[in-house]
Amino acid sequence: MEERTQQGGSFIEQIIRDDLQSGRVSKVVTRFPPEPNGYLHIGHAKSICLNFGLAEQFGGDCNLRFDDTNPAKEETEYVESIKRDVSWLGFRWAHLRFASDYFESFHRWALELIEAGRAYVDDQGPEEIRASRGTLTEPGRESPWRNRSVEENRDLFRRMGEGEFDEGSRVLRARIDMAHPNINMRDPVLYRILKKSHHRTGDRWCLYPMYDFAHGYEDAIEGVTHSICTLEFADHRPLYDWFLENVSVPSRPRQYEFARLNLTYTVMSKRKLLQLVTEKIVSGWDDPRMPTISGLRRRGYTPSAIRRFCADIGVSKANSLVDIEFLQFCIREELNRDADRVMAVLDPLKVVIENYPEGQIEELEALNNPEAAEATYRKIPFGREIFIERDDFMENPPKKFFRLSPGSEVRLKHAYLVTCTDVIRDGSGRVVELRCRYDPESRGGEAPDGRKVKGTLHWVEASHALAAEVRLYDRLFTLRDMDSMEEGKDYRDYLNADSLRVVSALVEPSLGQAGPGERFQFLRHGYFIVDDDSRPEALVLNRTVSLKESWSKAQRS
Numbered sequence: 001m002e003e004r005t006q007q008g009g010s011f012i013e014q015i016i017r018d019d020l021q022s023g024r025v026s027k028v029v030t031r032f033p034p035e036p037n038g039y040l041h042i043g044h045a046k047s048i049c050l051n052f053g054l055a056e057q058f059g060g061d062c063n064l065r066f067d068d069t070n071p072a073k074e075e076t077e078y079v080e081s082i083k084r085d086v087s088w089l090g091f092r093w094a095h096l097r098f099a100s101d102y103f104e105s106f107h108r109w110a111l112e113l114i115e116a117g118r119a120y121v122d123d124q125g126p127e128e129i130r131a132s133r134g135t136l137t138e139p140g141r142e143s144p145w146r147n148r149s150v151e152e153n154r155d156l157f158r159r160m161g162e163g164e165f166d167e168g169s170r171v172l173r174a175r176i177d178m179a180h181p182n183i184n185m186r187d188p189v190l191y192r193i194l195k196k197s198h199h200r201t202g203d204r205w206c207l208y209p210m211y212d213f214a215h216g217y218e219d220a221i222e223g224v225t226h227s228i229c230t231l232e233f234a235d236h237r238p239l240y241d242w243f244l245e246n247v248s249v250p251s252r253p254r255q256y257e258f259a260r261l262n263l264t265y266t267v268m269s270k271r272k273l274l275q276l277v278t279e280k281i282v283s284g285w286d287d288p289r290m291p292t293i294s295g296l297r298r299r300g301y302t303p304s305a306i307r308r309f310c311a312d313i314g315v316s317k318a319n320s321l322v323d324i325e326f327l328q329f330c331i332r333e334e335l336n337r338d339a340d341r342v343m344a345v346l347d348p349l350k351v352v353i354e355n356y357p358e359g360q361i362e363e364l365e366a367l368n369n370p371e372a373a374e375a376t377y378r379k380i381p382f383g384r385e386i387f388i389e390r391d392d393f394m395e396n397p398p399k400k401f402f403r404l405s406p407g408s409e410v411r412l413k414h415a416y417l418v419t420c421t422d423v424i425r426d427g428s429g430r431v432v433e434l435r436c437r438y439d440p441e442s443r444g445g446e447a448p449d450g451r452k453v454k455g456t457l458h459w460v461e462a463s464h465a466l467a468a469e470v471r472l473y474d475r476l477f478t479l480r481d482m483d484s485m486e487e488g489k490d491y492r493d494y495l496n497a498d499s500l501r502v503v504s505a506l507v508e509p510s511l512g513q514a515g516p517g518e519r520f521q522f523l524r525h526g527y528f529i530v531d532d533d534s535r536p537e538a539l540v541l542n543r544t545v546s547l548k549e550s551w552s553k554a555q556r557s
């Protein structure tokens with residue numbers, strides 16, 4: 001987990017402290033630079049918390065910058081969803097920027113490299129370029145076009161920009177070193193021809209810059225001091241520096257790398273998540289099983305639980321796999337503190353209380369949340385006919401079964417003590433109804449003679465209960481480490497067939513007033529959120545997480 005420095009905090013905090021002290025930077029500027037080619041996932045949340053968090057901590061700025069240099073995959077829908085997700089997590093960007101706003105500057109810098117003999121137009125196709133890159137042990141081969149004159153390069157680059165040539169027929173490459181031990185430095189491509197409309201610049205350009213070429217310049221234009229990216233870019237850092245050192249940029253950012261977040265039982269790549277959406281394996285980007293921020297929101301996660309998760313897993317320089325149970329632990333702890341308790345029966349079994357007056361309904365007082373600093377109460381109706389959970393009854397119970405069975409006495413939460421007197425079956429022998437008797441002296445749940453009753457059941461009164469669709473979610477994949485798939489298998493081969501179970505539940509009438517986004521604890525079943533699909537006459541609730549504590553602080557240390 002996190003490597004902490006002597007002064008506390010992550011290694012990046014330490015770098016920033018040193019930079020402020022030495023005067024290399026006077027104000028910290030960071031950025032979160034998503035490519036708008038999909039919705040954000042929990043891995044992005046880690047990067048968001050890190051970049052915005054550092055800016056906050058050191059009194060600096062963090063920009064939200066869309067790295068929209070590839071028109072083929074980018075869409076405005078994604079831009080809007082990303083803005084929404086960053087805001088929802090609770091962060092405010094200093095400036096909203098688009099890499100596409102800088103296309104003129106990139107182009108100017110490409111010309112600077114051409115003029116200095118540091119870039120050339122290559123007539124080789126993508127295949128030839130790849131084949132001549134060499135390997136880790138062998139140097140690459142120089143392109144036959146590498147030694148073109150500045151004039152010729154200038155002319156060809158202009159004509160590339162004017163649309164004279166086909167896609168893939170020519171590229172602009174940096175002229176660095178085809179024998180460089182770092183393959184990224186072997187004359188990387190700077191510009192390619194793409195005859196595609198861009199979501200913001202339309203048909204203005206048919207030349208688009210490559211990520212490595214553009215990224216450092218974007219940082220330099222914005223005055224970014226600490227450009228934080230994931231580990232796989234460590235090998236690109238020499239290139240990042242080369243681009244900045246060889247043109248007249250307005251500032252000199254530096255790149256630092258941290259380990260990306262990987263979670264058990266899930267995939268974390270926009271490309272794969274997009275496939276799940278387009279192949280209708282999930283209902284959309286915000287399907288509550290998705291590791292996207294919008295999916296987690298719909299699942300019932302709060303911004304604070306996600307931020308706490310990101311803070312607690314910390315920032316390190318070694319990749320690791322974080323248990324999804326830890327994310328669940330974060331939301332469970334918060335909801336245990338904040339969510340009101342309500343009664344809901346997911347698999348109802350009818351109970352008739354034979355000695356309770358017919359037609360009578362009592363209003364009982366129920367405490368909303370025993371964890372709350374200030375106690376608040378609501379009314380719940382009780383009557384002769386109620387529903388309990390089917391598995392709260394057993395005809396031939398094992399020894400330590402403290403729930404209902406023939407002849408046993410249990411407490412109905414907030415109500416009375418009842419004893420089961422009879423079991424009614426249908427033709428096939430299935431139990432369809434129970435008969436009970438209640439102790440009228442036990443209102444509130446305690447017997448006047450102080451006799452011990454161990455089990456407490458949740459229930460709903462039959463005539464006031466509301467029907468609700470309850471969606472129970474499980475992990476989307478069956479493999480703990482999705483990076484360890486068997487050879488020849490696809491991540492879709494590991495889908496969990498039971499990741500969604502929909503049940504028709506009965507819930508207490510107070511939920512009729514609950515609107516989308518409200519969260520509750522159902523006794524014994526876990527924490528639930530009212531879904532956006534919910535209507536007062538057709539409630540829909542999603543289970544955020546069960547009550548079971550399978551992951552605790554103790555396990556972490």
Ligand code: ATP
Pocket residue numbers: 032033034035036042043044046047228229230259260261262268269270271
């Ligand atoms: P994906 O592979 O899911 O498409 P990406 O890295 O290509 O992710 P970008 O839009 O380029 O997605 O990412 C924006 C920022 O989020 C980058 O700085 C990237 O390093 C960071 N990021 C992406 N995935 C993770 C992750 N799993 N953990 C931490 N940071 C991440």
Ligand code: MG
Pocket residue numbers: 035
């Ligand atoms: Mg990317």
